[in-house]
Amino acid sequence: MTSVTPMERIWFIVNLIPHGSVLPYGIVADLAGLPGRARYVSRALKLAPDSLSLPWHRVINSQGKISFAKDSEPYRQQQELLRLEGITVNTGKISLSQYQWKPDLATLVMTLPF
Template sequence: MKEKNTFDKIYDVVGQIPEGKVASYGQIAELAGNRRWARVVGYALHVVPDSMHLPCHRVVTKEGRVSGAFLSGGVNRQARMLEEEGVEIEEDRVDMRKYQWSKRIF
């Protein structure tokens, strides 16, 4: 039996993000085991296979800002998807106080 690797944990956490909510990289990293894995989370989502169908569009930076290298063509694409799920976007940013998925409320 093999224990889950860091990436698997990250994928697991990301897959648990409910609809209409968003999670920050640091948040996922913390839930996955260590908050310093924020960078690993970014890389994990970068190489994530489509088969996982992870809601990567619900993952944003701590500022509620969508990463620039996310989708080709522009960030607007992602903000659009979040709005469809009920997340309000303002200046390409999300109101973390209201939409961040987590117990940890600002």
């Protein structure tokens, strides 16, 4: 069995987030087997090779907000990408009750390579 790095675990989870859904950094960390490592998720996304084409814009903070500085280019880009997927974004906030991905954990465990 090939060893999977913590960053690769995060990339795998982020790639599973469905179109039209979001997931907070902390939940991504939990699902990747890295509880309490929300900031590491941010770092992993920053360092992800472009060739992975990760849906990074689907990862938001625990309050349901875009974490980039308001009106910065990354903020505008994330907001636009989310809206293109049909996600309502109001002043940088997304309704977690409406858009948070809630994967079936039994199915998820069977698909994980780690």
